[in-house]
Amino acid sequence: MQRILIIRLSALGDVVMASGLIPALRHLYPHARLSWLVEPAAAPLLKHNPRLDEVIVWPRAEWQALWREKRYRELLARARAFRRELRARRFDLVLDAQGLLKSGVWAWLSGAPKRLGLIAREGSHLLMSERVLPPPAGADKPIGSEYRFLAQHLGAPPEAFQLDLAVGDEPRQAARAVLRDAGVAGRVAALCPFTTRPQKHWFEERWAELARRLLESGYTPVLLGGPGDREAAARIAAQVPGLIDLAGRLKLDQTVAAVADAALLIGVDTGLTHMGTALGIPTVALFGSTRPYLSAGTPRTVIMYEQLACSPCKRHPTCDGRFDCMRRHTVDGVIATAQRVLSAA
Secondary structure, X not given: OOEEXXXXXXXXXXXXXXOOHHHHHHHHOOOOEEXXXXXXXXXXXXXXXXXXXXXXXXXXXXXHHHHHXXXXXXXXXXXXXXXXXXXXXXXXXXXXXXXXXXXXXXHHHXXXXXXXXXXXXXXXXXXXXXXXXXXXXXXXXXXXXXXXXXXXXXXXXXXXXXXXXXXXXXXXXXXXXXXXXXXXXXXXXXEEOOOOOHHHOOOHHHHHHHHHHHHHOOOEEEEOOOHHHHHHHHHHHHOOOOOEEOOOOOOHHHHHHHHHOXXXXXEEOOHHHHHHXXXXXXXXXXXXXXXXXXXXXXXXXXXXXXXXXXXXXXXXOOOOOOOHHXXXXXXXXXXXXXXXXXXXO
Protein backbone atom coordinates (compact mmCIF):
# COMPACT_ATOMS: atom_id res chain seq x y z
CA MET A 1 0.00 0.00 0.00
CA GLN A 2 1.77 3.13 -1.23
CA ARG A 3 -1.12 5.63 -1.27
CA ILE A 4 -3.85 5.58 1.38
CA LEU A 5 -6.90 7.81 1.86
CA ILE A 6 -8.89 8.16 5.08
CA ILE A 7 -12.41 9.54 4.64
CA ARG A 8 -13.99 11.08 7.72
CA LEU A 9 -15.68 14.26 6.58
CA SER A 10 -17.23 15.44 9.87
CA ALA A 11 -18.02 16.02 12.75
CA LEU A 12 -15.34 17.56 14.96
CA GLY A 13 -15.47 14.98 17.75
CA ASP A 14 -15.51 12.07 15.35
CA VAL A 15 -12.54 13.45 13.43
CA VAL A 16 -10.66 13.66 16.74
CA MET A 17 -11.53 10.06 17.60
CA ALA A 18 -10.75 8.82 14.08
CA SER A 19 -7.31 10.45 14.28
CA GLY A 20 -6.06 7.25 15.89
CA LEU A 21 -6.07 5.78 12.39
CA ILE A 22 -3.05 7.94 11.52
CA PRO A 23 -0.51 6.22 13.83
CA ALA A 24 -2.16 2.85 13.22
CA LEU A 25 -1.68 3.16 9.46
CA ARG A 26 1.81 4.57 9.94
CA HIS A 27 2.61 1.42 11.94
CA LEU A 28 1.38 -0.81 9.13
CA TYR A 29 2.64 1.21 6.18
CA PRO A 30 5.45 3.49 7.41
CA HIS A 31 6.40 4.72 3.94
CA ALA A 32 2.93 5.17 2.44
CA ARG A 33 1.57 8.55 1.37
CA LEU A 34 -1.28 9.18 3.77
CA SER A 35 -4.13 11.56 2.87
CA TRP A 36 -7.39 12.52 4.60
CA LEU A 37 -10.59 13.77 2.94
CA VAL A 38 -12.55 16.13 5.19
CA GLU A 39 -15.04 19.00 5.09
CA PRO A 40 -13.77 22.53 5.78
CA ALA A 41 -15.05 22.84 9.37
CA ALA A 42 -12.88 19.98 10.64
CA ALA A 43 -9.83 20.56 8.41
CA PRO A 44 -7.97 22.67 11.04
CA LEU A 45 -7.82 19.59 13.27
CA LEU A 46 -5.68 17.84 10.67
CA LYS A 47 -3.68 20.40 8.75
CA HIS A 48 -0.89 20.76 11.34
CA ASN A 49 -0.28 17.02 11.69
CA PRO A 50 3.19 16.10 10.37
CA ARG A 51 2.18 12.45 10.15
CA LEU A 52 -0.34 13.27 7.41
CA ASP A 53 1.04 13.96 3.96
CA GLU A 54 -2.06 15.70 2.66
CA VAL A 55 -5.42 17.05 3.81
CA ILE A 56 -7.97 17.16 0.97
CA VAL A 57 -10.91 19.47 1.64
CA TRP A 58 -14.30 18.83 0.06
CA PRO A 59 -16.10 22.20 -0.07
CA ARG A 60 -19.53 20.70 0.53
CA ALA A 61 -21.23 23.95 1.57
CA GLU A 62 -20.14 25.64 -1.66
CA TRP A 63 -21.59 22.79 -3.68
CA GLN A 64 -24.84 22.97 -1.74
CA ALA A 65 -25.04 26.69 -2.52
CA LEU A 66 -24.60 25.95 -6.23
CA TRP A 67 -27.46 23.43 -6.01
CA ARG A 68 -29.76 25.92 -4.25
CA GLU A 69 -28.94 28.55 -6.87
CA LYS A 70 -29.67 26.01 -9.64
CA ARG A 71 -26.19 26.40 -11.09
CA TYR A 72 -26.20 22.75 -12.01
CA ARG A 73 -23.72 22.95 -14.86
CA GLU A 74 -21.08 24.59 -12.66
CA LEU A 75 -21.77 22.08 -9.90
CA LEU A 76 -21.36 19.16 -12.29
CA ALA A 77 -18.11 20.59 -13.63
CA ARG A 78 -16.71 21.00 -10.10
CA ALA A 79 -17.77 17.48 -9.12
CA ARG A 80 -16.06 16.02 -12.18
CA ALA A 81 -12.90 18.02 -11.51
CA PHE A 82 -12.83 16.88 -7.88
CA ARG A 83 -13.23 13.27 -8.94
CA ARG A 84 -10.38 13.64 -11.43
CA GLU A 85 -8.16 15.07 -8.71
CA LEU A 86 -8.91 12.12 -6.42
CA ARG A 87 -8.29 9.56 -9.15
CA ALA A 88 -5.07 11.25 -10.20
CA ARG A 89 -3.65 10.38 -6.78
CA ARG A 90 -4.07 6.67 -7.59
CA PHE A 91 -4.96 5.54 -4.09
CA ASP A 92 -4.33 1.88 -3.32
CA LEU A 93 -6.53 1.82 -0.22
CA VAL A 94 -9.44 3.96 0.96
CA LEU A 95 -10.90 3.71 4.46
CA ASP A 96 -14.48 4.95 4.75
CA ALA A 97 -14.40 5.81 8.44
CA GLN A 98 -17.79 7.55 8.36
CA GLY A 99 -20.13 4.96 6.93
CA LEU A 100 -22.52 7.47 5.34
CA LEU A 101 -23.64 7.60 1.75
CA LYS A 102 -21.65 10.78 1.09
CA SER A 103 -18.42 9.23 2.34
CA GLY A 104 -19.09 5.96 0.56
CA VAL A 105 -19.64 7.74 -2.75
CA TRP A 106 -16.28 9.51 -2.47
CA ALA A 107 -14.57 6.23 -1.61
CA TRP A 108 -16.08 4.68 -4.73
CA LEU A 109 -15.31 7.66 -6.95
CA SER A 110 -11.68 7.64 -5.83
CA GLY A 111 -11.14 4.61 -8.03
CA ALA A 112 -9.12 2.83 -5.34
CA PRO A 113 -9.06 -0.95 -5.92
CA LYS A 114 -9.38 -1.63 -2.18
CA ARG A 115 -12.15 0.24 -0.36
CA LEU A 116 -12.78 -0.75 3.23
CA GLY A 117 -15.81 0.34 5.23
CA LEU A 118 -18.07 -0.68 8.08
CA ILE A 119 -21.51 -2.08 7.36
CA ALA A 120 -23.71 0.94 7.97
CA ARG A 121 -27.34 2.00 7.92
CA GLU A 122 -27.14 4.16 4.76
CA GLY A 123 -25.80 1.35 2.62
CA SER A 124 -22.42 2.94 1.92
CA HIS A 125 -20.82 -0.46 2.48
CA LEU A 126 -22.34 -1.57 -0.84
CA LEU A 127 -19.82 0.74 -2.53
CA MET A 128 -16.88 -0.91 -0.75
CA SER A 129 -14.74 -3.74 -2.07
CA GLU A 130 -14.36 -5.06 1.47
CA ARG A 131 -16.96 -4.76 4.22
CA VAL A 132 -16.57 -5.44 7.92
CA LEU A 133 -19.12 -5.81 10.69
CA PRO A 134 -17.72 -4.69 14.04
CA PRO A 135 -18.55 -6.71 17.15
CA PRO A 136 -21.22 -5.30 19.46
CA ALA A 137 -19.91 -2.76 21.93
CA GLY A 138 -19.25 -4.20 25.35
CA ALA A 139 -19.32 -2.62 28.77
CA ASP A 140 -15.78 -1.31 28.27
CA LYS A 141 -16.47 0.31 24.90
CA PRO A 142 -13.24 2.22 24.18
CA ILE A 143 -12.89 5.65 22.65
CA GLY A 144 -13.02 5.51 18.85
CA SER A 145 -14.11 1.86 18.93
CA GLU A 146 -15.31 1.69 15.32
CA TYR A 147 -12.08 3.25 14.04
CA ARG A 148 -10.03 0.92 16.21
CA PHE A 149 -11.84 -2.00 14.65
CA LEU A 150 -10.98 -0.81 11.14
CA ALA A 151 -7.32 -0.52 12.11
CA GLN A 152 -7.26 -3.94 13.74
CA HIS A 153 -9.03 -5.46 10.73
CA LEU A 154 -6.10 -4.28 8.61
CA GLY A 155 -3.68 -5.88 11.05
CA ALA A 156 -2.63 -3.00 13.31
CA PRO A 157 -1.98 -4.01 16.93
CA PRO A 158 -4.33 -2.40 19.48
CA GLU A 159 -1.56 -0.26 20.97
CA ALA A 160 -0.89 1.38 17.58
CA PHE A 161 -4.25 3.16 17.71
CA GLN A 162 -3.64 6.38 19.65
CA LEU A 163 -5.60 9.60 19.14
CA ASP A 164 -3.32 11.94 17.21
CA LEU A 165 -3.82 15.71 17.34
CA ALA A 166 -0.98 18.09 16.53
CA VAL A 167 -0.67 21.70 17.68
CA GLY A 168 0.59 24.18 15.10
CA ASP A 169 3.17 26.78 16.12
CA GLU A 170 1.16 29.74 14.84
CA PRO A 171 -2.12 28.66 16.50
CA ARG A 172 -0.24 28.07 19.76
CA GLN A 173 1.23 31.57 19.73
CA ALA A 174 -2.12 33.11 18.76
CA ALA A 175 -4.02 31.24 21.48
CA ARG A 176 -1.51 32.21 24.14
CA ALA A 177 -1.79 35.85 23.08
CA VAL A 178 -5.59 35.76 23.38
CA LEU A 179 -5.41 34.16 26.83
CA ARG A 180 -2.77 36.62 27.97
CA ASP A 181 -4.82 39.59 26.76
CA ALA A 182 -7.85 38.18 28.58
CA GLY A 183 -5.92 38.16 31.82
CA VAL A 184 -5.48 34.40 32.07
CA ALA A 185 -2.60 33.37 34.33
CA GLY A 186 -1.56 30.31 36.26
CA ARG A 187 -3.20 26.92 35.97
CA VAL A 188 -6.05 26.88 33.46
CA ALA A 189 -9.14 24.73 33.87
CA ALA A 190 -10.81 24.52 30.46
CA LEU A 191 -14.61 24.26 30.73
CA CYS A 192 -16.40 22.88 27.67
CA PRO A 193 -20.17 23.02 28.32
CA PHE A 194 -21.56 23.33 24.80
CA THR A 195 -22.92 20.89 22.24
CA THR A 196 -25.55 20.96 19.52
CA ARG A 197 -28.13 19.02 21.56
CA PRO A 198 -29.65 20.27 24.84
CA GLN A 199 -29.99 16.76 26.28
CA LYS A 200 -26.17 16.48 26.31
CA HIS A 201 -25.77 19.69 28.31
CA TRP A 202 -25.05 20.04 31.99
CA PHE A 203 -26.81 22.92 33.76
CA GLU A 204 -25.62 26.51 33.59
CA GLU A 205 -25.93 27.11 37.34
CA ARG A 206 -23.77 24.06 37.98
CA TRP A 207 -21.10 25.26 35.56
CA ALA A 208 -21.09 28.56 37.44
CA GLU A 209 -20.74 26.83 40.81
CA LEU A 210 -18.01 24.59 39.40
CA ALA A 211 -16.11 27.66 38.16
CA ARG A 212 -16.35 29.26 41.62
CA ARG A 213 -14.97 26.11 43.24
CA LEU A 214 -12.10 25.94 40.77
CA LEU A 215 -11.23 29.58 41.45
CA GLU A 216 -11.09 28.80 45.16
CA SER A 217 -8.71 25.94 44.37
CA GLY A 218 -6.30 28.19 42.53
CA TYR A 219 -7.34 27.49 38.94
CA THR A 220 -8.35 30.03 36.33
CA PRO A 221 -11.54 28.63 34.73
CA VAL A 222 -11.85 29.39 31.01
CA LEU A 223 -14.99 28.78 28.96
CA LEU A 224 -14.28 27.39 25.49
CA GLY A 225 -16.77 27.10 22.64
CA GLY A 226 -17.69 28.27 19.18
CA PRO A 227 -19.40 31.41 17.89
CA GLY A 228 -22.82 29.86 18.41
CA ASP A 229 -22.12 29.39 22.11
CA ARG A 230 -21.48 33.04 22.95
CA GLU A 231 -24.90 33.79 24.42
CA ALA A 232 -24.92 30.80 26.77
CA ALA A 233 -21.28 31.40 27.72
CA ALA A 234 -22.06 35.03 28.59
CA ARG A 235 -24.87 33.92 30.92
CA ILE A 236 -22.54 31.56 32.78
CA ALA A 237 -19.66 34.05 32.95
CA ALA A 238 -21.94 36.79 34.31
CA GLN A 239 -22.51 34.68 37.42
CA VAL A 240 -18.81 34.27 38.30
CA PRO A 241 -16.33 37.14 38.52
CA GLY A 242 -12.97 35.72 37.48
CA LEU A 243 -14.38 33.21 34.99
CA ILE A 244 -12.82 33.95 31.60
CA ASP A 245 -15.18 33.64 28.64
CA LEU A 246 -13.38 32.81 25.38
CA ALA A 247 -16.33 31.22 23.58
CA GLY A 248 -16.18 32.19 19.91
CA ARG A 249 -12.88 34.06 20.30
CA LEU A 250 -10.52 31.30 19.15
CA LYS A 251 -10.28 29.56 15.80
CA LEU A 252 -10.51 25.79 15.91
CA ASP A 253 -6.78 25.10 15.72
CA GLN A 254 -6.23 27.82 18.33
CA THR A 255 -8.74 26.06 20.56
CA VAL A 256 -6.70 22.87 20.19
CA ALA A 257 -3.66 24.85 21.33
CA ALA A 258 -5.56 26.30 24.31
CA VAL A 259 -6.67 22.81 25.37
CA ALA A 260 -3.09 21.55 25.04
CA ASP A 261 -1.92 24.24 27.50
CA ALA A 262 -4.66 23.55 30.07
CA ALA A 263 -3.95 21.85 33.40
CA LEU A 264 -7.48 20.36 33.53
CA LEU A 265 -10.46 20.00 31.20
CA ILE A 266 -14.06 19.34 32.18
CA GLY A 267 -16.66 18.95 29.46
CA VAL A 268 -19.70 17.19 28.11
CA ASP A 269 -19.92 14.96 25.03
CA THR A 270 -18.35 17.44 22.64
CA GLY A 271 -15.33 17.51 20.37
CA LEU A 272 -13.40 19.73 22.77
CA THR A 273 -13.65 17.11 25.52
CA HIS A 274 -12.30 14.43 23.18
CA MET A 275 -9.45 16.83 22.37
CA GLY A 276 -8.46 16.79 26.03
CA THR A 277 -8.09 13.02 25.90
CA ALA A 278 -6.23 13.15 22.59
CA LEU A 279 -3.76 15.69 23.97
CA GLY A 280 -3.20 13.87 27.26
CA ILE A 281 -4.79 16.59 29.40
CA PRO A 282 -6.41 15.49 32.70
CA THR A 283 -10.04 15.31 31.57
CA VAL A 284 -13.43 14.74 33.18
CA ALA A 285 -16.17 13.82 30.68
CA LEU A 286 -19.83 14.21 31.67
CA PHE A 287 -21.98 11.81 29.66
CA GLY A 288 -25.70 11.17 29.89
CA SER A 289 -28.00 10.93 26.89
CA THR A 290 -25.01 9.75 24.86
CA ARG A 291 -22.01 7.61 25.73
CA PRO A 292 -19.67 7.53 22.74
CA TYR A 293 -17.21 5.52 24.82
CA LEU A 294 -16.96 4.18 28.33
CA SER A 295 -13.20 3.82 28.45
CA ALA A 296 -10.69 6.42 27.26
CA GLY A 297 -7.79 4.01 27.63
CA THR A 298 -5.90 6.39 29.90
CA PRO A 299 -6.11 7.27 33.60
CA ARG A 300 -5.91 10.92 32.56
CA THR A 301 -9.55 10.79 31.42
CA VAL A 302 -12.42 9.73 33.67
CA ILE A 303 -15.94 9.37 32.33
CA MET A 304 -18.86 10.20 34.59
CA TYR A 305 -21.88 8.23 33.40
CA GLU A 306 -24.76 6.52 35.19
CA GLN A 307 -26.86 3.97 33.38
CA LEU A 308 -30.56 4.78 33.77
CA ALA A 309 -33.48 2.80 32.37
CA CYS A 310 -33.89 5.42 29.64
CA SER A 311 -30.23 5.99 28.80
CA PRO A 312 -28.62 6.43 26.45
CA CYS A 313 -31.61 8.03 24.75
CA LYS A 314 -29.41 9.80 22.16
CA ARG A 315 -31.72 11.99 20.07
CA HIS A 316 -34.97 10.86 21.69
CA PRO A 317 -35.18 11.97 25.34
CA THR A 318 -38.19 10.74 27.29
CA CYS A 319 -37.75 12.78 30.49
CA ASP A 320 -39.79 15.84 29.46
CA GLY A 321 -36.78 18.12 29.53
CA ARG A 322 -35.57 17.19 33.02
CA PHE A 323 -32.43 15.51 31.64
CA ASP A 324 -32.30 13.18 34.64
CA CYS A 325 -29.07 11.53 33.50
CA MET A 326 -27.14 14.80 33.52
CA ARG A 327 -28.77 15.89 36.77
CA ARG A 328 -27.02 12.94 38.46
CA HIS A 329 -23.71 14.77 38.00
CA THR A 330 -23.30 17.02 41.04
CA VAL A 331 -20.71 19.74 41.44
CA ASP A 332 -19.26 17.90 44.43
CA GLY A 333 -18.98 14.74 42.35
CA VAL A 334 -17.28 16.53 39.47
CA ILE A 335 -14.79 18.22 41.82
CA ALA A 336 -13.97 14.90 43.49
CA THR A 337 -13.49 13.23 40.11
CA ALA A 338 -11.27 16.07 38.91
CA GLN A 339 -9.10 15.68 42.01
CA ARG A 340 -8.79 11.98 41.33
CA VAL A 341 -7.80 12.58 37.70
CA LEU A 342 -5.22 15.17 38.70
CA SER A 343 -3.68 12.86 41.28
CA ALA A 344 -3.31 10.14 38.62
CA ALA A 345 -1.78 12.50 36.03
